[in-house]
Amino acid sequence: QSALTQPASVSGSPGQSITISCTGTSSDVGNYNLVSWYQQHPGKAPKLMIYEDTKRPSGVSNRFSGSKSGNTASLTISGLQAEDEADYYCCSYAGSNTLLFGGGTKLTVL
């Protein structure tokens, strides 16, 4: 199993929208509707932001949305705010009761 592929970094200005991609294969991302996204601020534990490709947990801002096309999942953050600056990780079910994380993307709010 190889880690899912994410861009190392993305950036945007306050109020803008950004999208982070997460590319896997037909054995993981493309085969199940089971991609989740986590936000991690420096020195903190990850926080669940999106699950099962598009669902948002209670308490997570509706500025965060998830989507998927083929083997690539995406996390979109609209109305970018300074507090959104963090690392973001995707994660997918990879079959045989295993999970696979992406390498992570550092979001910078300019």
Added chain:
Amino acid sequence: QVQLQESGPGLVKPSETLSLTCTVSGYSISSYYYWGWIRQPPGKGLEWIGSIYHSGSTYYNPSLKSRVTISVDTSKNQFSLKLTYVTAADTAVYYCARGTVGTWYFDLWGRGTLVTVSS
């Protein structure tokens, strides 16, 4: 309020066994959640280590499977991680986390604990 707290030695010698415990408070560990371990080497990304269900079933990352054991102690409301034959590459922050049976995501995480492998 459910909380998870990792505990264990912060320093382990190469070739020895890393042992960590996650204490679950505010909820019975034998109920319908599953429990997992995830690690993060300094400055790097997250890696799923494995998960254990209330039934006792365990699932491990294939790359670590030969060295990992996850177990549950329901009497103490804890679950544990053992990783054998550690090397410097196992130096990481280790997180315990909770997932709901039937799903494949973690909705609650501990704060994490740094384990350094060094002589």
